[in-house]
Amino acid sequence: MIPFPDLSPTLFEIELFGFTLALRWYALAYIVGILFGWWIIQRAVRMLRLWADAPPLNAEQVERFLTWAVIGIILGGRLGYVIFYDPGTYLADPLQIIRVWEGGMAFHGGFAGVVVAGLWFCKRERIPMLSMGDLLALAVPVGLMLGRLANFINAELWGRPTTLPWGVIFPGEAAQACEGVIGLCARHPSQLYQAALEGLLLALVLTWLAFRRGWLKQPGAIMGLFLTGYGLARFLVEFVRQPDAQFVSPGNPVGWAVQFGGMGLTMGQILSLPMIVAGLWFLTRARAR
16 A cells, blocks of 8 residues: 655645635646647647648637636636536535535536537638537547546545555545455556546547648647547446445445346546547547548
């Protein structure tokens, strides 16, 4: 077992006029992830050799879309968590929905928010939607990696109990004794699994295919591979990730959101399946074209 490292969720704090201003690692992950996405899209649209014809948008349009992407990420991520993961709590007290600083964001919701913003922007600016989707797919994995690393630093979204040598003893509730375990409970560092698969690996593969193998000349191919790759990675990691507390009960200790006899699916797996299907469809269509 590996003891959890001495990490603070807060990067630094400043006292100013009686108020405490703090920068948390999670907020920094969002900021750096968005800036990286902006940078790589700008780089791609300036390299004419990457495209079969002209780039789908120019640098000025990338700047304008950045604002709408941020809005889509925040609104979609928050509403996605409210709708998919804990609707009862937020219906009982709707004011909690706006308390984003208390936590509760869902990637699938943030993804949906960016898709809506992208579709609206493409229609307004007359930008090819498939090529825009390819650019967004290039931008997302690094932000995902940073977000999952921030989840690890925050000691949240940890995995199920494990006896593997790299199991981590997370602080607080996660370290409570597990069934059949004497002493502290070690858990899968599922945040690091996701950072490696959904983030680092996917970022390297997509960047190589886009900048070295000419996949941006096949509209929809990069987007299709991202959807498929993320969906598969998330689906697999869900087997060792601890489900949200609202899905766990004495009659459902595994935390299935939907059960089929003795087996079931978690909410993360349910939301990932449409991504896998859509990704394979886009990928097959682009490659056939």
